[in-house]
Every structure is written in C-alpha cells, then in structure tokens.
Amino acid sequence: MIHGSDQFSCANCWYNGLQSGSLGLTTGYCVEHEIVLRRSDETTCARHVRKDLMLDSALQQQAVHRGHYTRDDGAQLIDTGEPVDDGVWIDHDTALIRKDPIGDIVADYGELHTKIASLAMLRNQRSLRADLALFSLARGYTKRCVSREGSWTSGLHLLHWARRRLEEDPQPEVAPQDIRRNTAAPLRRQLEIAQWSVIMARLLFVSDVGRHAASEGDDDVGSLAGIVETAAADCETLSARKLSSWVRRKGLRLIDAALPLERYKELARRLHREAPGA
Numbered sequence: 001m002i003h004g005s006d007q008f009s010c011a012n013c014w015y016n017g018l019q020s021g022s023l024g025l026t027t028g029y030c031v032e033h034e035i036v037l038r039r040s041d042e043t044t045c046a047r048h049v050r051k052d053l054m055l056d057s058a059l060q061q062q063a064v065h066r067g068h069y070t071r072d073d074g075a076q077l078i079d080t081g082e083p084v085d086d087g088v089w090i091d092h093d094t095a096l097i098r099k100d101p102i103g104d105i106v107a108d109y110g111e112l113h114t115k116i117a118s119l120a121m122l123r124n125q126r127s128l129r130a131d132l133a134l135f136s137l138a139r140g141y142t143k144r145c146v147s148r149e150g151s152w153t154s155g156l157h158l159l160h161w162a163r164r165r166l167e168e169d170p171q172p173e174v175a176p177q178d179i180r181r182n183t184a185a186p187l188r189r190q191l192e193i194a195q196w197s198v199i200m201a202r203l204l205f206v207s208d209v210g211r212h213a214a215s216e217g218d219d220d221v222g223s224l225a226g227i228v229e230t231a232a233a234d235c236e237t238l239s240a241r242k243l244s245s246w247v248r249r250k251g252l253r254l255i256d257a258a259l260p261l262e263r264y265k266e267l268a269r270r271l272h273r274e275a276p277g278a
Contacts, residue, residue, distance in 0.1 A: 007050060008065060009078060010040040014051040014058075014140045017106045017122075017133035018097065020201070023194045024129060024180045029097055031110035031137065033074050036091040043075040043089055051136050051201075054228055055143070055208045100177075102129050106137070115141055123161050127171050128198050129178055135162065135201040139208050152212035152221065156267055159209045162202050163255050166247050170198040170240070195240035199247065203228050206255060224258050227251065 006012060011019045016028040019040060028037035032047050046066045050058045069081055075090050076083045084090055094111060097103030102125065109118035119141065122134035138158045145154035174191055183190055210224025231251060235242045 005078065006041060007052065008044055008048060008061075010037045010043045010045070010048070010075065012051055013044075013048045014136045015047065015049070016040060016051075017109070017137045018103055018129075019180060020051065020132045020136065020197055021193065022181050022183050022190055023132065023174070023178060023197070025097060025100060025103060025177075026180050027091075027097060029094070029103065029106050029110060030075070031106065031140075034092070034110045035075065036094060036097060037075070037089075038087070038091055039089050042078055043084060044069055044078050045075050046070055046072045049140065049143075051139070051204075054204065055139075055211045055225075101125065102127070102133055106133055109137060119158065123165075127178075128174060128194055131165065131170065131198045132201055135205040138162075138205050142205075142208060142212065146212045152209055152216055152218065153267055153271060155205075155209045155212065156264070156271065159206060159259065160264055162205050163252070163259075166199070166202050166206075166252060166255070169244050170195040192240045193238065196238055196243055199240065199243050200228070200231075203231055203247075203251070210258070220263075221258050224255065227254055230254070 142155035214222030
C-alpha cells in the first residue's frame with residue numbers, strides 16, 4: 001500500500017471538488033461514489049486521479065494506483081486497503097456540505113447528475129474554492145466524455161471559460177472556513193500557494209483539452225497540451241504573482257493562437273447544430 005501519501009488520497013482526487021491542498025471544507029465530497037468524505041486525507045479508491053498532475057502522468061499514476069487499491073465501488077483506507085462504509089470515514093448525507101454554497105453545487109453534480117449545469121453555476125461564483133471545484137470537476141467531465149467516443153469539443157465551452165478566467169487574478173479573499181488545515185507556512189504564504197493552485201488548476205484543464213485534441217489530430221488546439229510545462233519552465237518558482245504575470249504576458253497568447261475566437265464561435269455553432277433538438 002501507499003503509506004501516508006497525501007498525493008494519493010481522496011483530498012487530491014479530481015472527483016473531489018471541495019478540497020485542494022490546505023484549501024477547502026473540512027469534509028470533501030466524491031462525485032463518483034456520491035459520498036461525503038469525512039477523513040479524505042486517509043482514504044482513496046481505484047478510480048483515484050491525481051488533480052495535481054498533467055493528464056498523461058495522472059493516468060499513468062492511476063494505472064499504478066489500481067495495482068494497490070482494487071475497490072471500485074467506494075472508499076478504502078490508504079494504509080491498509082480496507083474498505084470503509086461507516087460514519088467515521090464517509091457519510092451519504094450531504095445536508096452539512098449543502099450549507100456551503102460551493103458544497104451545494106458540487107453535491108448536485110454528484111447526486112442529481114447536473115454536470116454541465118453545475119459547472120456553469122460554479123463558473124458564476126467568484127472565489128478560490130469555486131475555481132478549484134470548477135476545473136477539478138471539469139477535468140473528469142471532459143475525460144469521461146472523450147472516453148465515451150466523444151470529441152475534445154465536449155470541453156470547448158469549458159476551455160473558453162478557462163481562458164476568460166485566466167484573464168483574472170484569483171480572488172484574494174479567503175474566509176477562515178475556507179482553510180481546512182493549517183500548515184507550517186505563514187498565513188500569507190499559505191494564501192499565495194492557494195492562489196497559485198487556482199491558476200495552475202485553470203492551466204491544467206487547458207492542457208487536458210489540448211491533450212485530447214492532439215490525440216484526435218487537431219494540432220492547433222493540441223499545442224496547448226504543453227502549456228503547463230511551458231509555464232513551469234518560464235516561472236521556475238512557486239509564485240502566484242509570477243505565474244499570473246506569465247499568463248497575461250504569454251499564456252493567453254498561446255491559447256488565442258491555438259483557438260482564435262472566430263474558430264471557437266464556428267465550433268460552438270457546429271455543436272449547437274448537432275445537439276439533439278437544435
């Protein structure tokens with residue numbers, strides 16, 4: 001088993017939109033198994049996909065992960081692989097997380113299967129946690145659409161939303177209830193890491209869509225697959241200020257070159273014409 005690794009926990013899975021690093025609610029929520037995660041740092045499952053990695057690396061890690069954790073229908077302990085199905089580790093009652101506006105939207109995504117509607121609602125929120133939930137869940141949504149013989153264009157509007165979001169610096173406000181655990185770093189540094197994580201979550205989604213497009217032979221949008229690596233190489237240090245500056249100076253130009261506004265509009269019109277009942 002993978003002992004004591006936060007990277008392979010439910011807290012770091014893209015199916016859990018309520019937690020990322022030290023940011024988020026004290027309880028998470030898995031949209032795959034539709035369960036509240038009461039001790040998400042200590043549980044995992046065979047479907048786990050790391051939200052901190054680019055797509056290819058995340059899927060490679062998932063394949064290795066499945067060699068250690070075989071349960072596909074619920075959570076299990078990271079340290080022992082023992083299945084958990086009780087109120088200590090998980091819960092099926094979402095009433096508590098629904099008292100939080102982001103938690104309410106994420107619970108709808110899982111319980112009511114309001115996928116794109118919930119993502120649209122998250123888009124209309126303005127907070128660090130809303131962005132982390134939006135682009136964490138969007139990665140899983142787009143990957144599943146493509147896996148079911150769909151096209152990368154299933155993430156077309158989400159890509160446009162990500163591009164619009166990248167024009168904005170992450171919201172600076174964090175309420176005390178947004179911090180799920182304290183770290184050894186000063187609070188100001190903890191906030192900067194959270195802001196950096198939001199920008200990176202946006203870029204990781206853009207990279208995912210690029211990877212899907214590249215696999216379908218769309219070299220233009222496919223060029224975005226490497227945007228995270230380019231950003232990391234150019235910025236070198238974990239700094240929200242530097243990463244935000246890079247996005248404005250270079251990142252947005254890369255996205256616009258790969259998917260000009262006119263092509264986005266044409267693809268959007270095509271999708272609308274192909275939609276049932278259009």
